[in-house]
Amino acid sequence: MKFFFHVGRYFNMLHRVFGRPERLRIYIRQLFHEIDGLGVNSVGIVVIISLFIGGIMTIQFAYSMSNPIYPTTLVGLGTRDTLILEFSSTMLALIMAGKIGSNITSEIGSMKVTEQIDSLEVMGVNSASYLILPKIIAVVFIFPFLFILSVFCGLLGGLFTGPLVGVISVTNYLEGIQYLFEPYYVTFSLIKSLFFGFLVASVPAYFGYYVQGGALEVGKASTKAVVNTNILILLFDLILTRLLLT
Amino acid sequence: MIEIRNIIKSFDGIQVLDNISARFEEGQTNLIIGQSGSGKTVLLKCILGLHEVDSGNVMYDDRDLTRMNEKTRKSLRQEIGMVFQGGALFDSLTVEENVRFPLDMFTYQSSKEKQHRVDFCLDHVNIKGAHQLHPSEISGGMQKRVAIARAIVLNPKYLFCDEPTSGLDPETATRIDTLIQEITREFKITTLINTHDLNSVMEIGELVLFISEGKKCWEGSKEDLLTSPNAELNKFIFANKLYAHFRGKTS
Numbered sequence: 001m002k003f004f005f006h007v008g009r010y011f012n013m014l015h016r017v018f019g020r021p022e023r024l025r026i027y028i029r030q031l032f033h034e035i036d037g038l039g040v041n042s043v044g045i046v047v048i049i050s051l052f053i054g055g056i057m058t059i060q061f062a063y064s065m066s067n068p069i070y071p072t073t074l075v076g077l078g079t080r081d082t083l084i085l086e087f088s089s090t091m092l093a094l095i096m097a098g099k100i101g102s103n104i105t106s107e108i109g110s111m112k113v114t115e116q117i118d119s120l121e122v123m124g125v126n127s128a129s130y131l132i133l134p135k136i137i138a139v140v141f142i143f144p145f146l147f148i149l150s151v152f153c154g155l156l157g158g159l160f161t162g163p164l165v166g167v168i169s170v171t172n173y174l175e176g177i178q179y180l181f182e183p184y185y186v187t188f189s190l191i192k193s194l195f196f197g198f199l200v201a202s203v204p205a206y207f208g209y210y211v212q213g214g215a216l217e218v219g220k221a222s223t224k225a226v227v228n229t230n231i232l233i234l235l236f237d238l239i240l241t242r243l244l245l246t
Numbered sequence: 247m248i249e250i251r252n253i254i255k256s257f258d259g260i261q262v263l264d265n266i267s268a269r270f271e272e273g274q275t276n277l278i279i280g281q282s283g284s285g286k287t288v289l290l291k292c293i294l295g296l297h298e299v300d301s302g303n304v305m306y307d308d309r310d311l312t313r314m315n316e317k318t319r320k321s322l323r324q325e326i327g328m329v330f331q332g333g334a335l336f337d338s339l340t341v342e343e344n345v346r347f348p349l350d351m352f353t354y355q356s357s358k359e360k361q362h363r364v365d366f367c368l369d370h371v372n373i374k375g376a377h378q379l380h381p382s383e384i385s386g387g388m389q390k391r392v393a394i395a396r397a398i399v400l401n402p403k404y405l406f407c408d409e410p411t412s413g414l415d416p417e418t419a420t421r422i423d424t425l426i427q428e429i430t431r432e433f434k435i436t437t438l439i440n441t442h443d444l445n446s447v448m449e450i451g452e453l454v455l456f457i458s459e460g461k462k463c464w465e466g467s468k469e470d471l472l473t474s475p476n477a478e479l480n481k482f483i484f485a486n487k488l489y490a491h492f493r494g495k496t497s
Contacts, residue, residue: 023351110337118296119334122406123348124323 010206016128030134039142050150054157062167076176079158088150089189090237093196097229101204105225108208109218136201143197203229253302262288264460273434274452285460286440327397329407333389335381342377345396367395387418407439423449444486
């Protein structure tokens with residue numbers, strides 16, 4: 001029963017979030033602020049993680065395909081397809097759920113327990129829309145860019161690491177990442193990243209918006225938000241893969 | 247004028263407000279007093295519409311809040327100023343931006359007009375040289391004064407204050423009380439204050455409503471407060487006097 005209560009309240013919140021904004025100019029200003037705070041500030045971590053994972057994947061692919069019957073181009077191909085299909089969309093979304101999600105829950109939750117949300121409501125401001133809508137739009141907007149950046153950095157990581165540790169040559173790697181390229185994989189992952197962006201912003205916002213108590217409860221809500229967002233990302237990954245790829 | 251009629255409110259089957267009726271007059275500082283947990287804040291939030299009442303009516307000059315649609319309620323809320331217990335200033339905004347926020351949201355004034363209004367309100371609450379500071383960089387007393395400035399920036403008809411002097415030293419508390427009373431008289435607004443501080447009651451209270459365990463126990467002027475035979479009220483006054491006595495001894 002509790003599950004249905006939360007689902008109902010989540011959609012009720014979304015109904016308020018997508019209500020008519022009071023003053024569009026202020027919302028647009030908030031949107032740019034959120035794009036900077038939630039999106040641009042995540043670029044660094046995306047670059048670092050993707051570079052390392054790209055490099056590690058190249059070494060692991062090279063190790064598992066050390067048999068001479070496999071062409072070495074498969075190393076580049078495997079790295080590329082894994083990055084595009086799963087890592088840069090799903091795994092990155094799971095990481096961002098931790099970074100961006102906990103940030104959103106703690107920010108909105110703190111505002112809730114210090115009565116700042118009540119203060120907005122008393123003024124006649126739709127607090128759900130004012131606080132959450134710019135975050136959802138910002139994260140949904142920035143996620144495809146983070147995906148593309150992650151794929152690029154991952155491939156770059158493989159290009160540096162593979163030849164550096166001597167498991168593959170630059171020529172073979174470059175040949176591999178261009179071999180049998182399927183553009184639809186990128187479209188598929190871009191669609192996934194839009195869904196994941198929505199989940200990463202809206203689910204933690206829900207947990208923050210309805211938190212009750214004090215600082216301790218805000219911390220607990222942050223943890224719950226990250227766990228639930230991760231589960232929903234994996235569930236949607238499964239559904240979208242079944243619907244769009246098979 | 248604000249009138250509440252037979253307000254009943256429960257949370258999870260526990261009745262928090264039991265059939266409370268009262269009338270709060272314009273141009274006066276109306277006080278709701280009672281011990282912690284007596285239901286003062288819930289009553290205030292019911293009057294503001296932050297909590298929906300189970301039954302009863304909340305009348306703002308003949309307009310019934312409980313029967314309003316969302317749009318009408320929104321426009322009524324622009325006539326309301328509220329000072330929350332902790333100030334509830336927006337952390338990410340500066341003092342000046344906090345006070346300007348309602349103007350940005352609900353008026354079409356020019357930047358110059360808004361700046362003029364913000365400066366006027368901050369001057370009125372005696373905030374000088376802190377316009378560009380964030381709430382975390384100013385004292386608790388200053389935060390309360392900025393919250394008052396934000397509450398009056400749209401020229402409200404109704405001002406609500408939830409424990410405006412809690413956590414403040416006696417001198418700052420008296421200054422805040424006096425400020426609220428001055429604003430009430432100057433702008434002829436209906437002010438409603440929640441407090442458990444007897445000093446505030448004696449300082450600025452004009453009409454006093456005493457509630458205990460969610461029930462209305464006593465209503466009257468501050469002059470009648472100390473001579474009332476009401477046992478619950480006397481217990482509350484005695485506890486307050488005892489606290490003031492020991493505080494006097496230790497300070």
